Amino acid sequence: MPDPKKEIPVRTSNLNRIPLHDEVLIIGGGVAGCAASIALARKGRGVTLIEREPTPRHKVCGEFLSGEALEDLHALGIDVASLGAVPIDYVRLAAARRAAEAPLPFPAASLTRKALDTALIAEAIAAGVSVERGRSVQALGRTASNAWQATLDDGTTYEAPTVFLATGKHDLRGYKRPEDPERWVAFKMYFRLARAQAAELARASELMLFPGGYGGIQPVEGGIANLCWVVQQRHLARVGNRWENFLAKMQQDCPHLAMRLAGAEPLLAKPIAITHIPYGYIRRTTENGLYCIGDQAAVIPSFTGDGISIALHTARCAVAAYLAAEPAPVFQAKLRSALLAQMRLAEFAADGLNNALARVALPFCLRVWPGVMRVTARLTRVAQHASVAQAAVAS
Ligand SMILES: Cc1cc2nc3c(=O)[nH]c(=O)nc-3n(C[C@H](O)[C@H](O)[C@H](O)COP(=O)(O)OP(=O)(O)OC[C@H]3O[C@@H](n4cnc5c(N)ncnc54)[C@H](O)[C@@H]3O)c2cc1C
Structure with a gap:
């Protein structure tokens, strides 16, 4: 694994319009974006990743x-x-x-997010991903030829047939999650x-x-x-x-x-x-060529400690779907139905923890909580998608 402490040069470009042809453009270099980029690059795909922070910084997370x-990170080489x-x-x-x-x-x-994100981005670079850091996507739209077009803060546009949206808690204009x-x-x-x-x-x-x-x-x-x-x-x-x-x-x-x-x-x-943390949100649908992953796909209540796992899981499923030529709307709908039970269970448990009854019934809560966590952890791994992922990675 590359040394995450090593200084990584920021690539800059003076071009205003950058067509990526067959490449995948990933917006957001956190857990989901990095995981997807590593998996795609290892399958020989050209990937450009745009991350708005010049270097990883502290993020609000229980860590x-x-x-x-841990399993998914190990598989990525972390x-x-x-x-x-x-x-x-x-x-x-x-x-x-x-x-x-x-x-x-x-x-x-x-593990602090700073350390984790640093290692993930270093692994993406080592896998051959073209990483643009310190650059923020301001808008996402379509060109006349129906390619995706991402406009950056300096006016540069990137055009690609496929985009993975992985901006975490931050919504792009036109792609807002509910209040x-x-x-x-x-x-x-x-x-x-x-x-x-x-x-x-x-x-x-x-x-x-x-x-x-x-x-x-x-x-x-x-x-x-x-x-x-x-x-x-x-x-x-x-x-x-x-x-x-x-x-x-x-x-x-x-x-x-x-x-x-x-x-x-x-x-x-x-x-x-x-x-603005829309707990319980699960994206219903998307457009062709736009795979939404991580918090842009689903936001689980924080107490479960499952958000990073879901980010990694959705990245893995999206890569498998893309490699299997599964249209993005089909992927997003399948992901939604696969995550629905876990999300509702987590919301139910969060409500229970939040209400006064839970505070007086603490010993009961403690007894059931590890079980709830085990069930939610099991439900995170969705047989149908896992098998697609394994097949795609094995091919
Ligand atoms: C209070 C709290 C506690 C939590 N605790 C835990 C926990 O203990 N364990 C756990 O597993 N999960 C936890 N989570 C959830 C977890 O942090 C998220 O689910 C996870 O980080 C989602 O990964 P992501 O890749 O979608 O987003 P992120 O990891 O946030 O990455 C998104 C990236 O996109 C970049 N970006 C944003 N906008 C743009 C743009 N316009 N252009 C370019 N780049 C952009 C950002 O800079 C960022 O690096 C917690 C969440 C909260 C709110």
Whole structure:
């Protein structure tokens, strides 16, 4: 595997119109975009990937890698252990003054998105993908000859018969996902925990419930911990829309969190944040030649820790569909029906965790949660698509 720490030159071009002929254009170089580009390049396809960030940066994410994600990353050549990923063996659920623990029913790990995205983009470059970084797609449309045309911020246009849309949480103009009615706001902050608290957290992922949302804390590489939380906007508004007020309230409502953060050193000046997270969204359809993957295909509630796994899964399925000449609308419809059960199950569980009943029925929640996670993990891998993928990769 290439050294992810190595500086990778940014390719620039002065041309205004770049026809890609038989190539695939991938918009977005996060988990899904990189995974698809690596798989396509390894099948000998010409791939250009456009990523708006010049270098990987911190992203709002719990950074939990489920067993499924680990398998897919391994298949892509990403050795998370060598990147310092921390194995996660336990899950703890805490609400009010109670906490309970259960072993995870599958192998899991945690790794910062910065490290993961750096490794993925390096692997894409090593696989022969033409990566354009620090360049943002502003618009996507069709040419007179019906090719896809992506217009970049500097006016350059790329034309290709096939586009993979992998912009994650960011919607391109004309390709917006529906509004998020709950108006979720998500935050991520790194802490260096006090020694005793770091030792107690150990190899566990802790999920904490509080009115209006939930959060998770877990160790990541470098001996630090990631605290990531989501809250409905109206609850944030009650504390003056200030993250520091809400963090204080979370600790009041969940003394387990207050204990974890006692004596902790914050490692960012302020948390990074995002809004508009349409949880439960699954794309119904698409246009010919436009394969939508990752969060552009489906957005699962964050507490499942399955978003990265779904991003990898949808990338793998889209590559298989493309190689098998399956039209994009057929792929998107099949993907939707394959993911529907898992998504609805996750939404149902998220509602349960969010309501007051779940807080008093904590021991029950803890008992069923690993089972729910196992079922959702199984449902992520869809027999029909997996077999198409295997066949395509074997051909
Ligand atoms: C609060 C929260 C916690 C989460 N915790 C977890 C977790 O613990 N485990 C887990 O598995 N999942 C988790 N997820 C979900 C996970 O982060 C996403 O599902 C996953 O990152 C989706 O991958 P993606 O490739 O679709 O998007 P991303 O990985 O976000 O990549 C999209 C890329 O597209 C680029 N881009 C955007 N717009 C443009 C443009 N116009 N032009 C060019 N490039 C563009 C971006 O810069 C970005 O690099 C969490 C999500 C949230 C909101």
